[in-house]
Amino acid sequence: MKYRFGEPFPTQSTVKDLPLSEGAPAHFSLERKGDKIVLVYRMEEGDAIYGLGEQVRGINKRGWRYEGWNLDDPIHHEGRTSLYGAHNFFLVCGRECFGVFLDCAGRVEYDVGYTSPSLLTVEAQDFDLYLFEGESPTEIVKEFRALIGRSYIPPKWAFGYAQSRWGYKCEDDIRTVYENYMREGLPLDMLFLDIDYMERYKDFTVDPTRFPDLKAFAEEMKEKHIHLVPIIDAAVKVEAGYPVYEEGVEKGYFCKDDRGEPYIVGVWPGNSVLPDVLNPEARKWFGAQYKVLLDMGIEGFWNDMNEPALFYGEKQLKKALKIASETKEIGCLEDFERVSHTFFGLQNNPEDYRAFYHETENGRIVHEAVHNLYGYNMTRAAAEYFREYAPEKRFLLFSRSSCVGMHRYGGIWTGDNCSWWSHLLLNLQQLPGLNMCGFLYTGADLGGFGGNTTEELLLRWLALGVFVPLMRNHSNLGSRPQECYRFEKKEAFRNLLGVRYSLLPYLYSEYVRCAFENDMLFKPLSFAYPSDERAKTVEDQLLVGGSLMIAPVYTQNAKGRYVYLPERMKLIRMRAGDKYTEEVYEKGEYYISVPVEEIVFFLRFNRVLPLAKPAQNTASLDEKDLTWLKFLEKPAEFALLRDDGVTPIKKENFEIIRLGP
Numbered sequence: 001m002k003y004r005f006g007e008p009f010p011t012q013s014t015v016k017d018l019p020l021s022e023g024a025p026a027h028f029s030l031e032r033k034g035d036k037i038v039l040v041y042r043m044e045e046g047d048a049i050y051g052l053g054e055q056v057r058g059i060n061k062r063g064w065r066y067e068g069w070n071l072d073d074p075i076h077h078e079g080r081t082s083l084y085g086a087h088n089f090f091l092v093c094g095r096e097c098f099g100v101f102l103d104c105a106g107r108v109e110y111d112v113g114y115t116s117p118s119l120l121t122v123e124a125q126d127f128d129l130y131l132f133e134g135e136s137p138t139e140i141v142k143e144f145r146a147l148i149g150r151s152y153i154p155p156k157w158a159f160g161y162a163q164s165r166w167g168y169k170c171e172d173d174i175r176t177v178y179e180n181y182m183r184e185g186l187p188l189d190m191l192f193l194d195i196d197y198m199e200r201y202k203d204f205t206v207d208p209t210r211f212p213d214l215k216a217f218a219e220e221m222k223e224k225h226i227h228l229v230p231i232i233d234a235a236v237k238v239e240a241g242y243p244v245y246e247e248g249v250e251k252g253y254f255c256k257d258d259r260g261e262p263y264i265v266g267v268w269p270g271n272s273v274l275p276d277v278l279n280p281e282a283r284k285w286f287g288a289q290y291k292v293l294l295d296m297g298i299e300g301f302w303n304d305m306n307e308p309a310l311f312y313g314e315k316q317l318k319k320a321l322k323i324a325s326e327t328k329e330i331g332c333l334e335d336f337e338r339v340s341h342t343f344f345g346l347q348n349n350p351e352d353y354r355a356f357y358h359e360t361e362n363g364r365i366v367h368e369a370v371h372n373l374y375g376y377n378m379t380r381a382a383a384e385y386f387r388e389y390a391p392e393k394r395f396l397l398f399s400r401s402s403c404v405g406m407h408r409y410g411g412i413w414t415g416d417n418c419s420w421w422s423h424l425l426l427n428l429q430q431l432p433g434l435n436m437c438g439f440l441y442t443g444a445d446l447g448g449f450g451g452n453t454t455e456e457l458l459l460r461w462l463a464l465g466v467f468v469p470l471m472r473n474h475s476n477l478g479s480r481p482q483e484c485y486r487f488e489k490k491e492a493f494r495n496l497l498g499v500r501y502s503l504l505p506y507l508y509s510e511y512v513r514c515a516f517e518n519d520m521l522f523k524p525l526s527f528a529y530p531s532d533e534r535a536k537t538v539e540d541q542l543l544v545g546g547s548l549m550i551a552p553v554y555t556q557n558a559k560g561r562y563v564y565l566p567e568r569m570k571l572i573r574m575r576a577g578d579k580y581t582e583e584v585y586e587k588g589e590y591y592i593s594v595p596v597e598e599i600v601f602f603l604r605f606n607r608v609l610p611l612a613k614p615a616q617n618t619a620s621l622d623e624k625d626l627t628w629l630k631f632l633e634k635p636a637e638f639a640l641l642r643d644d645g646v647t648p649i650k651k652e653n654f655e656i657i658r659l660g661p
């Protein structure tokens with residue numbers, strides 16, 4: 001059912017057109033608050049609220065307030081109300097079970113039992129509301145996902161292990177990382193290029209002294225089965241003679257102020273302009289800029305700073321400088337606050353978002369009203385061009401900012417987390433919500449981006465990352481280096497990365513099945529065990545695909561943890577794809593020891609798991625020689641994906657494997 005409130009901007013988040021229903025949507029009462037509509041739902045005591053994608057706090061969202069508003073804020077603490085993505089789908093699961101999608105380009109506010117423990121309110125201005133009723137949470141998610149279209153599928157090598165860091169400056173830095181990984185026998189598929197590869201942070205340029213021949217270098221690395229993945233930032237440097245800037249200005253392809261002048265903001269390159277990716281022509285033009293790097297043999301990209309993140313708006317900055325220069329001395333606290341606030345307030349200032357415009361198919365519109373569509377359309381620009389450039393090829397593409405709809409074009413990473421144990425748990429808790437909203441290709445910066453990691457934190461985080469599609473270790477400039485070879489327990493790192501490769505036939509097959517069937521790769525326990533009251537409260541375990549349950553360790557100095565088994569399961573303790581033990585546990589709660597050099601997980605009853613032998617990279621993975629882990633009382637099937645890893649996947653690429661007890 002679809003309902004319309006106000007005059008929503010067409011987001012193109014959905015792929016189907018549903019007729020509009022009259023009246024008020026079931027379950028909710030409606031209130032008006034100025035220009036806004038407030039939907040009110042009275043929650044039952046036992047209702048759990050799932051979804052909202054990339055957000056703070058637990059799997060069950062009840063007990064806090066949230067915003068659908070793309071925001072670049074690197075400190076993801078619990079007091080936040082939004083992060084980089086606006087994923088406006090949620091599920092109410094209790095006596096009644098239904099799903100709601102707010103298709104809205106602007107801000108959406110949720111109060112999920114914060115003001116009053118039993119009230120759920122949703123507030124927004126112009127939006128379409130879709131209501132989904134179904135038999136089970138999974139069925140409802142599938143209905144929603146059918147509406148928004150199939151999730152992005154990357155090439156197979158994008159499921160390998162990736163090393164990244166802001167601070168690799170030149171070819172030799174990258175080569176050194178590669179050589180150290182090889183010397184230690186650590187598997188690797190991807191190395192990432194952060195902003196330093198560019199010439200003074202100019203998109204689609206390569207610094208000629210740091211990377212004198214990127215094409216030859218990419219080729220050299222590809223021979224070693226390593227893919228280089230450069231970053232692209234949203235903002236384009238203002239610089240005379242820089243073709244991307246000059247051409248964009250000439251064609252009117254940058255966001256403009258109310259007088260029609262390109263709106264100037266500050267990001268990495270200093271004064272910059274924002275490509276108007278909501279203008280179809282400008283979007284096409286921006287996408288075509290990726291050609292420079294594609295022609296050098298690059299097959300993967302990460303799009304960044306596309307909330308869009310603004311360090312300052314030029315006009316606001318000038319105002320702040322004026323205030324500072326007029327303040328001859330700080331005579332009292334008020335003087336100090338006035339000056340400091342004008343500077344602190346520059347970043348991502350709402351006044352900037354209200355001061356520039358997009359030229360869309362539906363006319364001119366102020367950025368604030370369509371803010372959440374920016375990262376989506378930047379990524380769409382790239383993806384649409386890739387399709388033109390090489391229609392038969394899958395490219396790696398993921399973004400920092402997103403909203404529903406972008407999941408068809410690329411994945412996301414969850415931005416600048418910190419080297420904190422709480423962010424390891426947050427990584428796990430975000431996965432089901434992201435999957436609900438179509439984001440299957442996703443991952444957090446393993447080890448943590450900001451701050452200093454420790455060997456133990458990185459090992460524990462990798463032990464979760466082993467199951468997550470984007471398995472990338474990335475860290476901030478100036479933080480403690482965190483490549484796996486920097487630490488003492490080399491064998492533990494070898495084990496963990498090795499197990500990832502052994503699990504790939506399973507993860508890759510299940511990933512693509514989930515994309516084809518609109519299913520979730522990561523589910524809360526309650527989705528599979530709905531009548532189990534205890535399962536509903538589990539916030540630190542997940543089901544991964546159809547066969548596995550994981551229960552990662554996320555606390556310092558732990559030797560293991562308590563795990564809840566909602567049914568009989570087989571515990572697998574693995575040091576390598578050909579080195580593991582199996583032990584059956586009955587339903588119940590157990591303390592399970594988890595040494596840092598092992599991956600511990602659970603095989604569900606009457607399920608199977610294909611395992612490959614250890615491999616150094618996805619290219620050398622032998623998928624003919626599989627071992628099957630089984631926990632069967634009756635025959636079972638598994639849909640194993642066999643494809644070339646690069647061209648579009650067809651249903652026929654799945655081979656149904658039948659196994660007996």
Ligand code: GLC
Nearest residue numbers: 166194195231304400415416
């Ligand atoms: C942003 C990104 C981070 C990147 C940095 C420099 O903070 O989120 O991943 O390393 O910019 O490009």
